[in-house]
Amino acid sequence: MSQAVRNVLGPEICTVMGDDNYYKSRAQNEAVGLSREAVEAKVNFDDLSSKDMDLFYDHLVALRAGKTIERPVYSFPDHDRIADRTVRITPGRVTILEGIHVLSEPRLQDLFDLRIYVDTPDDLRLARRILRDTAPLDAGGRGRSVDRVISQYLKFVRPTHHRVTEPAKYSADLVIADEGLPAFASAVPSRQAVMRMLAPVQNWLLDEGVVSETELRPVPDDITQWLSS
Numbered sequence: 001m002s003q004a005v006r007n008v009l010g011p012e013i014c015t016v017m018g019d020d021n022y023y024k025s026r027a028q029n030e031a032v033g034l035s036r037e038a039v040e041a042k043v044n045f046d047d048l049s050s051k052d053m054d055l056f057y058d059h060l061v062a063l064r065a066g067k068t069i070e071r072p073v074y075s076f077p078d079h080d081r082i083a084d085r086t087v088r089i090t091p092g093r094v095t096i097l098e099g100i101h102v103l104s105e106p107r108l109q110d111l112f113d114l115r116i117y118v119d120t121p122d123d124l125r126l127a128r129r130i131l132r133d134t135a136p137l138d139a140g141g142r143g144r145s146v147d148r149v150i151s152q153y154l155k156f157v158r159p160t161h162h163r164v165t166e167p168a169k170y171s172a173d174l175v176i177a178d179e180g181l182p183a184f185a186s187a188v189p190s191r192q193a194v195m196r197m198l199a200p201v202q203n204w205l206l207d208e209g210v211v212s213e214t215e216l217r218p219v220p221d222d223i224t225q226w227l228s229s
Contacts, residue, residue, distance in 0.1 A: 001116075003227055005094075007226060007227070008202065008219065009205075009211065011092075015095045015096070016098065017097055019051060019100070019102055021087075022053070022074070023052075023074045029050070036077070037148065040079070041151075045156065046157050046160035047164060048105060051101060055072070060111055063089070070086035070089075073085045073087060077137055077143065094205070094210060103115055103172060114174065116172060117169040119176065121178070125161070129149060133148075133149045134149060174201070174204070191221060
């Protein structure tokens with residue numbers, strides 16, 4: 001969804017930043033020296049407490065003020081921040097903040113001009129997690145076993161989603177139904193499905209005068225490479 005919006009607007013207009021890179025370090029989670037399996041059993045990565053929301057808030061305030069930030073970089077295979085490495089983020093006319101926690105942190109809510117919740121059924125979320133997490137590391141996955149994925153899902157992911165993430169749906173400005181667009185692996189959603197999800201966002205941007213009709217880039221018929229670019 002975020003990538004599609006960015007591609008329609010172009011990188012000179014739109015900046016995308018996710019909350020995934022704000023996960024705390026192993027040291028902050030008191031998990032130094034633990035195996036990856038032990039970290040997954042100890043840390044609830046679906047709870048707000050797993051992320052440095054203070055830093056995330058400060059960076060969002062800075063972006064809204066037109067300032068450039070140095071975003072941290074997180075390694076999912078290692079469950080740790082990559083020390084002394086950051087990515088420079090320059091604010092665009094449109095800045096998209098994406099992630100499972102961006103609508104759940106109370107301090108952030110007044111900083112958003114438009115709050116969007118993508119409503120995805122439980123079965124799709126679990127299927128996508130299994131596909132992503134069991135894929136090899138060199139293919140962009142997490143290299144985990146199915147048993148590890150399901151154990152983490154039942155212990156942390158499912159209950160925390162219903163306690164922390166899902167309630168934000170009721171305070172969102174737009175709730176967009178997820179039509180089953182694959183989030184991982186080789187399958188690609190149809191152009192029609194992408195256009196249906198983009199339509200309400202594009203209409204809001206046009207109605208608010210954020211962008212003009214002529215600035216919107218067309219969605220190509222073959223969106224396979226377009227979505228990954």
